[in-house]
Amino acid sequence: MLLTVDNLGVRFTTEDGVVDAVNGLSFELDAGATLGIVGESGSGKSQTALAIMGLLAANGQVTGSVRFKDQELVGASQRTMNRIRGAHIGMIFQDPMTSLNPYLKVSTQMAEVLVRHRGMGRREAVQESIKMLDAVRIPDAKNRVHRYPHEFSGGMRQRVMIAMTLLTRPELLIADEPTTALDVTVQAQILDLLSDLRTEFGVAVIMITHDLGVVADLCDDVLVLYGGQIMEHASARTLFKGPTHPYARGLLDSIPSLESVHQSELVAIPGNPPDLLHLPPGCPFEARCAWAHESCVAQRPALVTVDGSDHRRACHADVQEVRPT
Numbered sequence: 109m110l111l112t113v114d115n116l117g118v119r120f121t122t123e124d125g126v127v128d129a130v131n132g133l134s135f136e137l138d139a140g141a142t143l144g145i146v147g148e149s150g151s152g153k154s155q156t157a158l159a160i161m162g163l164l165a166a167n168g169q170v171t172g173s174v175r176f177k178d179q180e181l182v183g184a185s186q187r188t189m190n191r192i193r194g195a196h197i198g199m200i201f202q203d204p205m206t207s208l209n210p211y212l213k214v215s216t217q218m219a220e221v222l223v224r225h226r227g228m229g230r231r232e233a234v235q236e237s238i239k240m241l242d243a244v245r246i247p248d249a250k251n252r253v254h255r256y257p258h259e260f261s262g263g264m265r266q267r268v269m270i271a272m273t274l275l276t277r278p279e280l281l282i283a284d285e286p287t288t289a290l291d292v293t294v295q296a297q298i299l300d301l302l303s304d305l306r307t308e309f310g311v312a313v314i315m316i317t318h319d320l321g322v323v324a325d326l327c328d329d330v331l332v333l334y335g336g337q338i339m340e341h342a343s344a345r346t347l348f349k350g351p352t353h354p355y356a357r358g359l360l361d362s363i364p365s366l367e368s369v370h371q372s373e374l375v376a377i378p379g380n381p382p383d384l385l386h387l388p389p390g391c392p393f394e395a396r397c398a399w400a401h402e403s404c405v406a407q408r409p410a411l412v413t414v415d416g417s418d419h420r421r422a423c424h425a426d427v428q429e430v431r432p433t
């Protein structure tokens with residue numbers, strides 16, 4: 109197993125009290141697989157990724173376990189985390205400029221990574237950078253490698269960032285809303301690219317998104333998060349065919365047809381997400397759930413398998429009642 113997350117928790121201490129952003133997340137990721145993490149704003153998607161990377165804000169605290177191959181990452185030294193982040197797990201963000209230095213040519217930035225992490229000489233490093241820009245389909249990479257980030261369009265900059273992340277040949281790429289800021293055509297091109305890179309480089313991907321189209325197109329499995337907890341975990345196919353959690357069903361019901369998944373963003377379900385400062389003892393979705401009953405208020409449902417398969421859900425309601433017919 110490439111990544112094993114067990115009972116992961118993220119808690120922030122603030123002036124208003126304790127914010128429980130991620131609560132008891134457990135999942136596994138195989139080498140080369142793609143997992144989508146979806147949920148409304150504030151559901152804990154980004155904090156899950158940052159906790160895996162050891163990049164939480166200073167007021168955040170992680171509990172539980174994150175094993176990357178044989179290495180425990182929770183509580184690992186700064187030195188270990190630098191090594192893991194440098195060479196084994198890459199992360200890409202919505203805004204490529206969070207990773208690119210506007211004052212340095214792309215060649216300088218990419219070569220530096222290769223010199224530092226792969227011990228290459230400068231000339232060889234620039235040649236390798238050109239190859240990587242070719243791999244992410246940047247036209248005329250030989251000349252463009254010597255340009256500054258602002259000389260690239262938004263989509264091309266995102267490609268440069270992906271190329272830069274892949275230089276160290278990571279086994280896992282965590283992508284946090286990488287296409288959200290791009291227009292639809294460019295979005296589709298970047299998703300195609302990520303899909304190709306999976307095959308070319310054998311890299312596993314965790315794709316964080318609020319866009320169901322991205323999940324449908326790219327992901328093997330999907331985690332649906334709500335209030336920092338997993339509501340449903342299934343293969344993308346299973347989830348789109350028959351969601352068994354009321355929240356997941358709500359998300360999918362708000363799409364007119366399965367085909368239109370490809371153009372759909374998550375549509376808000378009536379009501380508000382839970383207050384993470386005062387999470388209810390029961391199911392966090394209870395207040396917005398059409399299937400809620402007494403035990404949902406009192407007791408948080410455990411994440412259990414559906415039909416004895418890999419498909420998991422955390423809900424007290426009967427599977428058959430929730431699953432669309």
Ligand SMILES: Nc1ncnc2c1ncn2[C@@H]1O[C@H](COP(=O)(O)OP(=O)(O)OP(=O)(O)O)[C@@H](O)[C@H]1O
Nearest residue numbers: 120122127129148149150151152153154155156165
């Ligand atoms: N440093 C912090 N201190 C206190 N609370 C925080 C801190 N960082 C994040 N949070 C809270 O943690 C919760 C989960 O945030 P997270 O960024 O993971 O949400 P998300 O699902 O990625 O949403 P979005 O799509 O809006 O990015 C939010 O309620 C957020 O306000």
